[in-house]
Amino acid sequence: MPGARSNERPPGCVRQHLLTREKRPAVERIRPPEAIIKVGNPIFDWLLRSRLHGLVDEHFMLVRFRGRKTGRSYTLPVGRRTIDGRLGVLTNSPWRVNFRGGAPVEVILEGELQRGRAELVEDPEAMARIYANLIEEYGHEQAGRRLGIRINVDRMPTHEELVDAIERSRLSFVAIDLGEEDNSFGHAVADAEVVAPGVARLALGVVNAYLVGEAGGPWVLVDAGTPGSAERIQAEAQKRFGSGARPEAIVLTHGHADHSGSAAELSGLWGVPVYAHRSELPFLTGLSAYPPPDPTVGGPLALLSRFMPRRAIDLGEERVRELPAGTEVPGMPGWRWIHTPGHTPGHVCLWRDGDHVLLAGDALATVDADSFSGMLRRRRKISRPATPVTPDWGAAERSVREIAALRARVLAPGHGEPMEGPTLATELAAFAESFAAPEHGRYVGEPARFDERGVAWLPPAPPDPVPKAAAVLGMALLAATVAWLAAVRRRGQRRTLNLFDRVGFAERESGWRRRWDSWGWGSWARPWRATFWRRATNSWSTTAPGPRRNGLRNMARASPIRRVR
Numbered sequence: 063m064p065g066a067r068s069n070e071r072p073p074g075c076v077r078q079h080l081l082t083r084e085k086r087p088a089v090e091r092i093r094p095p096e097a098i099i100k101v102g103n104p105i106f107d108w109l110l111r112s113r114l115h116g117l118v119d120e121h122f123m124l125v126r127f128r129g130r131k132t133g134r135s136y137t138l139p140v141g142r143r144t145i146d147g148r149l150g151v152l153t154n155s156p157w158r159v160n161f162r163g164g165a166p167v168e169v170i171l172e173g174e175l176q177r178g179r180a181e182l183v184e185d186p187e188a189m190a191r192i193y194a195n196l197i198e199e200y201g202h203e204q205a206g207r208r209l210g211i212r213i214n215v216d217r218m219p220t221h222e223e224l225v226d227a228i229e230r231s232r233l234s235f236v237a238i239d240l241g242e243e244d245n246s247f248g249h250a251v252a253d254a255e256v257v258a259p260g261v262a263r264l265a266l267g268v269v270n271a272y273l274v275g276e277a278g279g280p281w282v283l284v285d286a287g288t289p290g291s292a293e294r295i296q297a298e299a300q301k302r303f304g305s306g307a308r309p310e311a312i313v314l315t316h317g318h319a320d321h322s323g324s325a326a327e328l329s330g331l332w333g334v335p336v337y338a339h340r341s342e343l344p345f346l347t348g349l350s351a352y353p354p355p356d357p358t359v360g361g362p363l364a365l366l367s368r369f370m371p372r373r374a375i376d377l378g379e380e381r382v383r384e385l386p387a388g389t390e391v392p393g394m395p396g397w398r399w400i401h402t403p404g405h406t407p408g409h410v411c412l413w414r415d416g417d418h419v420l421l422a423g424d425a426l427a428t429v430d431a432d433s434f435s436g437m438l439r440r441r442r443k444i445s446r447p448a449t450p451v452t453p454d455w456g457a458a459e460r461s462v463r464e465i466a467a468l469r470a471r472v473l474a475p476g477h478g479e480p481m482e483g484p485t486l487a488t489e490l491a492a493f494a495e496s497f498a499a500p501e502h503g504r505y506v507g508e509p510a511r512f513d514e515r516g517v518a519w520l521p522p523a524p525p526d527p528v529p530k531a532a533a534v535l536g537m538a539l540l541a542a543t544v545a546w547l548a549a550v551r552r553r554g555q556r557r558t559l560n561l562f563d564r565v566g567f568a569e570r571e572s573g574w575r576r577r578w579d580s581w582g583w584g585s586w587a588r589p590w591r592a593t594f595w596r597r598a599t600n601s602w603s604t605t606a607p608g609p610r611r612n613g614l615r616n617m618a619r620a621s622p623i624r625r626v627r
């Protein structure tokens with residue numbers, strides 16, 4: 063089941079008289095492989111929010127709640143049940159403890175956002191009765207699969223056996239009563255996720271924007287998403303700051319179209335200026351286009367870059383302003399901007415000294431856009447900026463080192479999930495230490511050069527070995543793979559609720575992933591054999607669970623292929 067995680071006691075705690083002849087408990091919780099959960103959760107998350115939610119509505123919903131310790135908001139796709147007329151979730155995952163004693167919750171149920179209150183039912187006697195009823199309802203054959211348990215006896219388990227399993231695996235029911243609005247959640251239960259006090263992240267598909275400021279006070283929009291995001295951003299801003307709320311300003315980390323796409327529209331709507339670094343201004347006022355993306359650099363983005371628009375962006379000179387020459391950020395007291403060129407000449411990060419919060423823009427990312435699996439699974443991993451659209455790797459590395467030296471406690475990037483915690487600073491330092499430019503590519507040997515009018519000089523374009531037709535085919539394959547992943551889960555789900563207890567699928571998936579990664583477009587131009595083994599071994603390392611620990615390990619093994627001075 064999505065979101066499930068094992069929480070079992072050591073086997074020594076099993077009472078002897080409840081074991082079967084094979085020395086197994088009569089009833090056991092089955093834990094789906096972590097890798098499957100990690101692949102499945104984002105897909106279900108996406109499906110449940112999309113227009114396709116009807117495909118999974120019958121058995122799944124999204125729950126959103128605030129973590130008691132972290133104060134952060136979490137969204138999880140979960141299996142839905144109705145037990146004794148009450149909506150809820152059967153789970154033994156650690157997140158359930160947030161509902162001990164009751165807590166506000168939001169659910170997206172059949173495509174609609176509803177608020178309510180949830181409480182945790184964990185009394186073993188009550189839970190044993192719930193399970194007994196469900197086993198009876200589903201029948202002995204089906205019950206195991208549909209409840210995520212294994213019944214090792216060929217009769218109805220006794221009440222004691224059920225109590226034993228429930229105590230051992232801490233199986234609980236999170237009961238949700240909808241419609242009981244709980245205002246203690248307040249504005250923060252907008253779609254925006256609070257990543258630090260007064261910093262809310264808007265996940266706008268491929269890119270993040272941030273609303274910075276507290277309700278009732280001045281606030282600022284940092285980055286403005288892709289074109290067409292204005293409505294969504296405005297709606298979230300209203301939820302957070304009240305209807306009719308207007309920011310002090312829009313601040314751009316840089317001007318790429320996925321960060322400035324809705325800036326002009328919102329600036330017009332709100333009547334506020336758009337601030338960017340001086341060196342970024344030529345690219346925002348129609349004076350210059352950004353350097354063309356390099357499709358030869360390899361990886362999924364390089365493929366996509368063949369289809370990226372290359373027009374110069376013009377937000378209108380009257381709107382665009384230069385960031386103040388000092389380091390203060392208009393409308394954001396306590397913050398300062400830091401010039402972090404490389405990805406673009408006028409890229410800035412925003413930094414709050416008080417609690418070490420970093421809005422990193424595209425100086426780095428927390429999703430590995432260089433690998434297909436990294437892109438699809440969106441596993442958290444500190445990664446270099448998007449390779450095809452970064453025209454100065456020397457500067458990019460210096461910027462990453464400067465960022466790492468700040469010792470951030472919260473990292474809120476332009477692409478990927480925010481990261482936080484005591485190990486973050488160490489992870490950033492390790493990343494900076496092992497920072498490597500791509501192996502080859504147009505901007506790797508020599509960077510593009512810029513002046514006050516934008517692009518001044520470009521390295522010559524290397525020949526693109528992949529014809530456009532092949533790139534189109536590749537895109538189609540990528541789309542088909544995503545559809546296939548969704549279909550496999552849909553099919554599995556029709557047969558059984560507990561679609562994740564299949565190791566067979568996990569094996570197929572990783573085999574597929576290795577092949578897919580190793581035959582990525584960028585690699586067609588290179589001797590395929592070397593690439594296959596390098597990529598295959600790299601992608602193996604990504605199958606282990608645990609984002610932080612794993613991030614560190616991957617960083618450590620990300621051997622600097624070609625270091626830039």
Ligand SMILES: [Zn+2]
Binds near residue numbers: 424451
């Ligand atoms: Zn960018």
